[in-house]
Amino acid sequence: MLILFKIVIAISWIAVVFCLLLPVILLRLRVPPQKRSTQDLKAYQLYLLVPMHIEATIAQDALAHFLQRNIDTDFQYNIHWVVIEDGSTDLTEDQLRPFDKRYPNLAVIYRKFQAATGKGMALNAGLDYLRHKVPSTQWSKTIVGVLDADGQIASTALLKVLKTFAADAKLDMLQTAVAMTNTKRWLALVQDFEFQVFNTLLQNLRGHLKNVAGSGNGQFFRLSSLPTKFAWGQTLLEDFEISTKLLLQAKKTAYAYDLKVYQEATVSWQAYLRQRTRWVIGGLQCLHQFRKGLGQNQALRFGAKVEMFAFMLAAYTTIGLALTNIVALGLQVYLLVSYGRLSLILVAVLCLGLIMNSMLAYIYRVMAQASVAQAILIVVTLPFYAVLTLPIAISGLLGYVQHHHNWDKTDHGIL
Structure with missing residues (x-):
């Protein structure tokens, strides 16, 4: 004994x-900053997919802030918002109606059937909209971003996203850093610390292993790189799921630690535990979905596989x-x-x-x-x-x- x-x-x-x-x-494993193109970016378009389900408290302000931030930029009409109203049971739809069809770079999709079945399904609806809107000949220069309803990102950062994709024709996904807007409360402060320090350190490691993963807000994809059907699945960790799908197909992912998306931190213990529990369940769902394919994959390095299994376990x-x-x-x-x-x-x-x-x-x-x-x-x-x-x-x-x-x-x- x-x-x-x-x-x-x-x-x-x-x-x-x-x-x-x-x-x-x-x-000690710092990854060099991403190269950014200096060429003319007029051929590039950026579409931000923003699912909204029961977001009446912030929907109107979120759209107003987006329009205000982009009103004077050189690429005002190259940056678009595609809001997916996902069958809300509150006044979210009423908050979005005044903006719909009034601005050339803002569109609202209203889901009525099979709605409210998860963020992944809402994003798929937005992706289907883009594939019908954008000619296939332009998909390689069309960048698709994913933001939560509370996400905030500067127009200068969005321009740098386009420059990053323009500089590397092989880049398929770019993940930005994430920070919190409300750090006065202790629970919010430590979440900001977690995202800005620990998450950055982890993504730096992944950058060396060539397996940078989706991590909440601020994911950007080349439209031509995304699967044509059901790009996002129904796991509760849809960000890690979509990046894993790309990595298993030998797609290139990268992390931009100098670009930040700001979001609200959860401030109540109930919301915090509920959110983190969802992430754990999502990781286990990804483990069930990808364990066989990941183990047999020849494109990923051994170290990348170890890190991904460790994350899911x-x-x-x-x-x-x-x-x-x-x-x-x-x-x-x-x-x-x-x-x-x-x-x-x-x-x-x-x-x-x-x-x-x-x-x-x-x-x-x-x-x-x-x-x-x-x-x-x-x-x-x-x-x-x-x-x-x-x-x-x-x-x-x-x-x-x-x-x-x-x-x-x-x-x-x-x-």
Whole structure:
């Protein structure tokens, strides 16, 4: 039994040290910025697909902001919004009607049949609209973006997206960075930290492995690169699903860390846990859908496959590591109470964790122009935020096993 305990402790410490050192490793794996063309972009068109389901609180403001941001740009009519009104049961449709057919670069699609079946199906409806609107000869120079209803991106960033695709004819998908607009509350602040630091580090790793994945808001695709039918499926992680489909077909994906899409963070615990549970279920659905094809694929590198499997298996590894750490922590407490000894390894790991959190908080302060108080708050509370991954993993795993696969959207405009 003693040997078993030692093995558990060893595994726990190895996992903890690995998790603490991983950010340092990822910081050394910076990907060069994307090249951007200086040629004339008049031949390029950008269509932003924006699904809206029960978004009456923000629909009108979202469209008004889009028109205002693009009113004086040189490419005003090269940038379009295609809003998919997805069978809302509130006043979303009434909010959209005043904008419909009034502006040449804004269109609204009203879904009445088979609506409200998930974000993927709404995006497919928007894609079908584009394929009928844009001549097939122009598909290679037509860029399709995906934004949530609360997404905000500057017109200058959209122009850089077009320049990135123009500079690389082989580029099929570009994922931008994501940041939060509302960071006054702690829960929103740590989400902003998660997206701006951890997600960027992960995407940098994927950039080296050649498997950059879709990650929420701010995905852009070359229209000619997307599947002709049912590009998006019905998993609850439609962003990772579509990028995986492209990667399995040897398509090129990239990450633009210097371009940001801003969105609302969830500010209530109920909404936060519901959103993250949906992501866990979606990852497990992707694992079921792609495990065979991913394992047999010859185009992807071995390291890329390992990272993708690890991402989809996160629920299992989170639960396993959490249980291992709980046992190890219990043994450390037992040694302290029974023999008055505090493990030097424990002290070293705690110090290492404090140093690591401080470094990451400093990086966040630079990237997000956060205050000193916000950076200190992150350093102190980041371990608590990490603990939240365990109930989320358990909730997601139970939801997947019990087939709770309905799209449970995040509410917007409740700040």
